[in-house]
Amino acid sequence: MVYVILIGYIAIVFLGSLRGAKKDVTTPEGYFLANRNLGTLALFFTILATNFSAFYFLGFAGAGYRIGYSHYVVMAFGTGFACLSFFLLGTKIWRLGKQKGYITPAELIRDQTGSLILAYLYSGIMLLFTFPYLALQIIGSGYILEAITQGQVPYFLGATLLTLFTIGYVWIGGMKSVAKTDLKQGMLAITLMLAAVMVIGNSLGGLTLANEKVFEIQPELFFREGMGNAYPPQKWFSMLIFWMFCIPMFPQIFMRFYIAKNLPTLKKSALLYGLIPLFISILPVIIGVLGHLTFPDLMSLEPELMKKETDQILPKMLLEHSPEWFAALVMTGALAAFMSTLDSQLLALSTMVTRDFILPYRKKIDLRQQVFIGRIWVVIIAFIGLAIAAQPFTTIFDMGKLAFSGLAILFPVTLMILRGGGVNPKFGIASILVGVLLLLGFYYKIISSEWLFGFESPIIVLAVSFLIVLLGKLVPNK
Amino acid sequence: MKEHKPSMQNKNGFFWILAFLILLLLTQDYLFTTWKNGTSFLGFPVWLSWFIIIHFLFIVVFYFFSKKYWK
Numbered sequence: 001m002v003y004v005i006l007i008g009y010i011a012i013v014f015l016g017s018l019r020g021a022k023k024d025v026t027t028p029e030g031y032f033l034a035n036r037n038l039g040t041l042a043l044f045f046t047i048l049a050t051n052f053s054a055f056y057f058l059g060f061a062g063a064g065y066r067i068g069y070s071h072y073v074v075m076a077f078g079t080g081f082a083c084l085s086f087f088l089l090g091t092k093i094w095r096l097g098k099q100k101g102y103i104t105p106a107e108l109i110r111d112q113t114g115s116l117i118l119a120y121l122y123s124g125i126m127l128l129f130t131f132p133y134l135a136l137q138i139i140g141s142g143y144i145l146e147a148i149t150q151g152q153v154p155y156f157l158g159a160t161l162l163t164l165f166t167i168g169y170v171w172i173g174g175m176k177s178v179a180k181t182d183l184k185q186g187m188l189a190i191t192l193m194l195a196a197v198m199v200i201g202n203s204l205g206g207l208t209l210a211n212e213k214v215f216e217i218q219p220e221l222f223f224r225e226g227m228g229n230a231y232p233p234q235k236w237f238s239m240l241i242f243w244m245f246c247i248p249m250f251p252q253i254f255m256r257f258y259i260a261k262n263l264p265t266l267k268k269s270a271l272l273y274g275l276i277p278l279f280i281s282i283l284p285v286i287i288g289v290l291g292h293l294t295f296p297d298l299m300s301l302e303p304e305l306m307k308k309e310t311d312q313i314l315p316k317m318l319l320e321h322s323p324e325w326f327a328a329l330v331m332t333g334a335l336a337a338f339m340s341t342l343d344s345q346l347l348a349l350s351t352m353v354t355r356d357f358i359l360p361y362r363k364k365i366d367l368r369q370q371v372f373i374g375r376i377w378v379v380i381i382a383f384i385g386l387a388i389a390a391q392p393f394t395t396i397f398d399m400g401k402l403a404f405s406g407l408a409i410l411f412p413v414t415l416m417i418l419r420g421g422g423v424n425p426k427f428g429i430a431s432i433l434v435g436v437l438l439l440l441g442f443y444y445k446i447i448s449s450e451w452l453f454g455f456e457s458p459i460i461v462l463a464v465s466f467l468i469v470l471l472g473k474l475v476p477n478k
Numbered sequence: 479m480k481e482h483k484p485s486m487q488n489k490n491g492f493f494w495i496l497a498f499l500i501l502l503l504l505t506q507d508y509l510f511t512t513w514k515n516g517t518s519f520l521g522f523p524v525w526l527s528w529f530i531i532i533h534f535l536f537i538v539v540f541y542f543f544s545k546k547y548w549k
Contacts, residue, residue, distance in 0.1 A: 211521020
C-alpha cells in the first residue's frame with residue numbers, strides 16, 4: 001500500500017509537470033523565469049512551497065518537541081513579518097527585473113553598482129549558504145522514506161532516489177514545471193498536515209485532553225520562554241525579526257520576485273504570505289508537543305541521537321497513531337513539500353552558476369546552450385547536496401538556521417542598493433566579508449558568545465553589516 | 479503647496495513605521511507582563527491568543543499600508 005501511494009504520487013506529479021512544460025523552455029526567460037508571467041495564486045504557492053519544506057515539516061515538529069508552543073510564535077509571526085521585506089525589496093526587484101531583463105540576483109547587483117567583484121561575491125555567498133538548506137530537503141526525504149517503508153528503503157538510498165526524481169522533472173520543464181508542481185504540492189501538503197493533526201489528536205483523546213496531559217508531564221512546553229528557557233528576551237526578539245532579513249535573500253525567493261505578472265499580483269501574494277503562516281505553522285508544532293505522550297524519553301538520549309530522533313517525531317507519531325495508508329499519504333505530502341523546495345533551489349542555483357559565472361566568459365553561447373548548461377548544473381548541484389546529506393551535521397532546524405544566517409548577511413547591501421540610493425561597492429564587499437567571518441566565528445566558537453549580549457548571532461552580524469554599508473555612505477564613491 | 483507635500487509624505491511614512499514598530503513591540507511581552515502558566519482554548523497555552531491577535535493586527539495594518547504605497 002505504501003509503495004502504491006508513493007509510486008502513484010510520483011507518476012501524477014511527474015506526468016503533470018511534463019504536460020505543456022516543453023513549450024517556452026528554449027529561452028532563459030522561459031526556462032528560468034516562466035516568462036515572468038505568474039498569477040497571484042501560482043506565485044503565492046510557489047513562494048510558500050519553497051519555504052515550507054523539511055524545515056517546516058520535520059524541523060518545526062522536532063523543535064515543537066524540544067521547545068514547545070513558543071516555537072510556533074517565532075515561526076508564524078517571524079515569517080509573516082517578513083512580508084514587509086516583500087514590499088521593501090520585492091517591488092523594486094520586480095520593477096528593475098522587468099525594465100532591464102535581469103534573471104539572477106547578481107545581475108541586478110552588478111548592473112546597479114557597476115561592481116563585478118561585489119556581484120561575484122554576492123552570488124558566491126548565496127550559493128554557499130543555500131547548500132545546507134538544499135541538503136536538508138534531501139535529508140528530510142531520506143528520513144521520511146526510511147520511516148514510511150519501515151527501514152526497507154534505507155536513509156541514503158531514499159535520499160538518492162528522490163534527488164534523482166527531482167533532477168528529472170527540473171531537467172525537462174524548468175521554472176514552468178517547478179511552478180506547476182509547487183501549486184499542487186503546496187495545496188496537498190497543507191491539507192494533509194491538517195488531516196494529520198486531526199487524526200493524531202483524535203487518537204490521543206482529542207486535542208484539548210492531549211494538550212492538558214502534556215501540560216501535566218512537561219509544563220515547560222507551555223511556557224512562553226519554551227522548555228529549558230530556549231527563548232529568553234534577547235533570543236525572542238532576535239528570532240522574531242530575523243526572518244524578514246533572510247527570507248528575501250533565499251535565491252529562489254529573490255528570483256520569484258522577478259516572475260510576478262505585475263505588481264498587484266506580488267502585493268496579493270505578499271499579503272497571503274503574511275497571513276498563511278499563522279494557520280499552518282502550528283500544525284507540525286502540535287504534533288511535536290503531543291509527541292511527549294507517546295515518546296516521552298527522547299530528550300534523555302545522547303545528543304546526536306536525540307537530534308535525529310526528535311527530527312523524526314512527525315513520521316513516528318503518524319505511524320503510531322494512524323493507519324499505515326494514512327501515514328504514507330501524509331508523508332508523501334511531506335515529500336512533496338521537500339521536493340518543491342529542492343526543485344526551486346536547484347533551478348535557482350543552476351541559473352546563477354550559468355549566468356553569473358559561465359556566461360560572462362562564454363559570450364558566444366546561444367540561448368539553447370545556456371539552458372543546456374543550466375541543466376548540467378542542476379545535476380552537479382544536486383549531487384553536492386546529496387554529498388552533504390550523507391552525513392548531517394546537526395538538527396534540521398539548526399542546519400536551516402545556519403543557511404538563513406549566511407543569506408541574511410546580504411540584506412544590508414541589497415536594501416542600500418534598492419532603497420538607500422546605492423552602495424559604495426568597497427563597503428558593500430566589506431559588509432559581506434566581515435559578516436561571513438563574524439558568523440563563522442560565532443558558529444565555531446572562535447569569537448566568545450559574550451559578544452552576542454544574549455542575542456542570536458545573525459542579529460549582531462546584521463547590525464555590524466548595516467553599520468559598514470552606512471559608513472560607506474559617508475565616503476565619496478568614485 | 480509643493481513645499482508642504484514632502485513633509486506630509488514624511489509624516490505619513492513615519493506613522494506607518496511607528497505602527498509596525500508598535501506591533502513588533504507588542505510581541506515583546508516580557509516588557510509588560512508575565513503570563514500565568516496553564517492551558518486555555520483547545521489546551522493551548524494562555525498567551526497564544528495574544529500573539530494570534532497581534533499577527534492579525536499586523537496583517538490589517540500591512541493591508542492598508544500596501545493599499546497606499548504598493549503601486
